[in-house]
Amino acid sequence: MKDVVVIGGGPSGLAAASSIAEKGYKVVILERDDELGGLLQQCIHDGFGTILFDESLSGPEFADRFIEKVMRSDVPIELETYVKSVDKKDDHFELLTVTPEGVHKIKSRSIVYAIGCREKNRFEIKIGGTRPAGVYTAGTVQRLVNLYGVLPGKNPVIVGGGDVGLIVARHLYLEGVDSLFMVYPEDFFSGLPRNAQQCILDFDIPYRNRTTVKRILGDKKVEGVELVEVDEEWEMIPGTEEIYECDSLILSVGLIPYSEKIEDLGAEIDEETKGPVVNEYYGTTVDGVFSVGNLVQIFDYVDDAVKTAYIVAEGVDKFLKGIDVKRKKPIKLVPGDKIDTVTPQRIFYEEGEEVTVFFRPGVEKENAVVCLVNLGNVIKTYRKRYLRPSTLEEIKVPKDLFNGKKEVTIRVR
Amino acid sequence: MSDRKEVLCIRCPKGCRLKLKIGDKVVVEGQECKLGEEYGRKEASSPQRVVPSTVKIIGARYPRLPVRSEKGVPMNKVEEVIDELKGVEVIAPMKKGAVIVENVADTSVDIIAERGMEVQE
Ligand SMILES: Cc1cc2nc3c(=O)[nH]c(=O)nc-3n(C[C@H](O)[C@H](O)[C@H](O)COP(=O)(O)OP(=O)(O)OC[C@H]3O[C@@H](n4cnc5c(N)ncnc54)[C@H](O)[C@@H]3O)c2cc1C
Numbered sequence: 225m226k227d228v229v230v231i232g233g234g235p236s237g238l239a240a241a242s243s244i245a246e247k248g249y250k251v252v253i254l255e256r257d258d259e260l261g262g263l264l265q266q267c268i269h270d271g272f273g274t275i276l277f278d279e280s281l282s283g284p285e286f287a288d289r290f291i292e293k294v295m296r297s298d299v300p301i302e303l304e305t306y307v308k309s310v311d312k313k314d315d316h317f318e319l320l321t322v323t324p325e326g327v328h329k330i331k332s333r334s335i336v337y338a339i340g341c342r343e344k345n346r347f348e349i350k351i352g353g354t355r356p357a358g359v360y361t362a363g364t365v366q367r368l369v370n371l372y373g374v375l376p377g378k379n380p381v382i383v384g385g386g387d388v389g390l391i392v393a394r395h396l397y398l399e400g401v402d403s404l405f406m407v408y409p410e411d412f413f414s415g416l417p418r419n420a421q422q423c424i425l426d427f428d429i430p431y432r433n434r435t436t437v438k439r440i441l442g443d444k445k446v447e448g449v450e451l452v453e454v455d456e457e458w459e460m461i462p463g464t465e466e467i468y469e470c471d472s473l474i475l476s477v478g479l480i481p482y483s484e485k486i487e488d489l490g491a492e493i494d495e496e497t498k499g500p501v502v503n504e505y506y507g508t509t510v511d512g513v514f515s516v517g518n519l520v521q522i523f524d525y526v527d528d529a530v531k532t533a534y535i536v537a538e539g540v541d542k543f544l545k546g547i548d549v550k551r552k553k554p555i556k557l558v559p560g561d562k563i564d565t566v567t568p569q570r571i572f573y574e575e576g577e578e579v580t581v582f583f584r585p586g587v588e589k590e591n592a593v594v595c596l597v598n599l600g601n602v603i604k605t606y607r608k609r610y611l612r613p614s615t616l617e618e619i620k621v622p623k624d625l626f627n628g629k630k631e632v633t634i635r636v637r
Numbered sequence: 638m639s640d641r642k643e644v645l646c647i648r649c650p651k652g653c654r655l656k657l658k659i660g661d662k663v664v665v666e667g668q669e670c671k672l673g674e675e676y677g678r679k680e681a682s683s684p685q686r687v688v689p690s691t692v693k694i695i696g697a698r699y700p701r702l703p704v705r706s707e708k709g710v711p712m713n714k715v716e717e718v719i720d721e722l723k724g725v726e727v728i729a730p731m732k733k734g735a736v737i738v739e740n741v742a743d744t745s746v747d748i749i750a751e752r753g754m755e756v757q758e
């Protein structure tokens with residue numbers, strides 16, 4: 225019997241496994257791919273690690289820091305091991321894994337899910353038309369270009385101004401497509417401003433805001449798209465349709481946590497983050513099941529995602545030691561006015577100094593005041609120089625602030 | 638006499654808005670870490686960008702090896718750097734940090750491997 229199984233060998237899973245092993249527990253990492261590092265192996269641009277290491281690393285370089293650490297420890301790593309299902313037994317969990325050798329069972333007292341996120345597809349954003357070859361998600365293109373040196377087409381259109389799309393646009397431009405056009409429904413790129421600047425504006429790549437793709441054209445291969453203008457509510461404006469010729473369509477329309485598996489286990493899912501509801505130690509609503517990294521919510525920045533992995537080690541430790549100092553009813557942390565998401569969503573334990581709370585602003589605002597509110601009273605305020613929806617924010621909340629409360633709301637004044 | 642300018646720090650996703658006061662020396666405000674100060678100073682005089690790309694690798698798990706310029710190159714040299722990488726071919730195994738191209742496009746900056754790659758059929 226293992227103490228802990230960590231599912232997923234991306235940066236969060238690796239960091240979680242190392243910190244848990246340092247506490248003396250028997251941990252194993254299960255990774256479905258044939259190498260460690262997760263998604264970062266295909267993110268070859270720099271900018272990772274500035275918070276954790278004070279250096280600007282590329283994705284593979286950042287991942288390597290965590291891979292090396294795990295390699296130096298005695299944590300066993302099982303590659304090409306896909307976790308198919310997990311069953312909750314009386315006092316342990318039973319995992320069913322699939323490897324090239326066959327199907328196996330593993331028993332563990334607790335589980336840390338670190339399986340990350342996936343990209344939304346064309347059906348989730350309701351693009352109509354035919355189903356020809358040549359429609360890709362931006363992450364797939366990133367993988368094709370950066371690992372295999374294959375371009376998706378000569379004249380791609382990118383729909384959605386998210387980060388992955390912006391970064392892919394720069395790769396495509398520099399690797400030499402004939403033409404490139406980006407459209408997105410927002411007023412301004414939804415990705416980070418830094419990516420808009422260094423990927424699109426630096427190179428004068430053509431783009432159009434308040435525009436989306438209504439239909440895909442072409443029988444066997446993509447021959448074009450029907451573009452349409454949209455209003456502030458992203459409703460298509462009739463009469464503004466226009467055919468644009470292209471040989472491929474790249475979707476960069478958002479990421480979503482991989483929560484199906486953990487939901488099957490009975491964990492409550494947050495409507496806003498689309499990830500599991502977690503407490504301050506990243507425990508889900510199923511005892512003994514934890515969740516870290518991009519599965520909890522989409523962290524734009526992997527440095528933040530990894531912070532959750534350091535915190536989870538404490539939670540696993542408490543669970544395995546049987547320390548049960550839970551509040552009888554966990555306190556809820558909820559997003560209020562001008563806030564889209566808040567994690568953690570629950571405060572379980574009374575002891576501890578402070579809680580690291582992440583929230584995503586719903587508005588762009590300079591010199592903002594962020595308030596913690598209980599029963600209509602402001603109980604603490606934080607000043608933030610610049611809020612914007614594309615950037616996740618972090619605050620430290622003293623634990624005793626939660627005493628005697630049922631619910632605390634975070635809002636922007 | 639000093640000039641004021643606002644730029645966005647692109648060293649990491651935080652995207653701090655830097656306020657530059659450009660006089661005899663450059664004063665940077667608004668950065669949340671020390672990389673921002675360096676970035677602000679450079680952006681005031683000669684903007685630079687780290688260039689990520691890939692080169693062909695033979696005998697490894699993937700056909701491409703991710704590489705990048707070891708530090709920033711002048712912004713107007715970015716496309717020249719990419720062009721110079723187009724014909725480059727390396728053979729596995731490759732060590733992380735290995736110099737792939739020295740003094741790329743006469744920038745006195747080297748191109749280095751972002752990761753190691755073992756030999757694999
Ligand atoms: C296309 C794309 C581009 C991105 N670009 C950036 C970027 O430029 N900068 C940035 O900061 N962030 C970026 N992100 C976000 C990125 O996902 C995170 O920053 C980081 O990878 C999170 O690490 P993680 O360990 O939580 O998840 P991941 O890195 O996704 O790791 C999850 C691991 O779990 C494994 N796994 C999944 N399911 C199973 C299973 N059932 N059994 C076993 N193993 C499993 C996967 O193979 C993977 O290795 C990007 C995300 C995507 C989708």
Ligand code: SF4
Pocket residue numbers: 274646647648649650651652653667668669670671672673674676
């Ligand atoms: S100043 Fe530091 S924290 Fe802010 S964007 Fe630049 S590198 Fe990131």
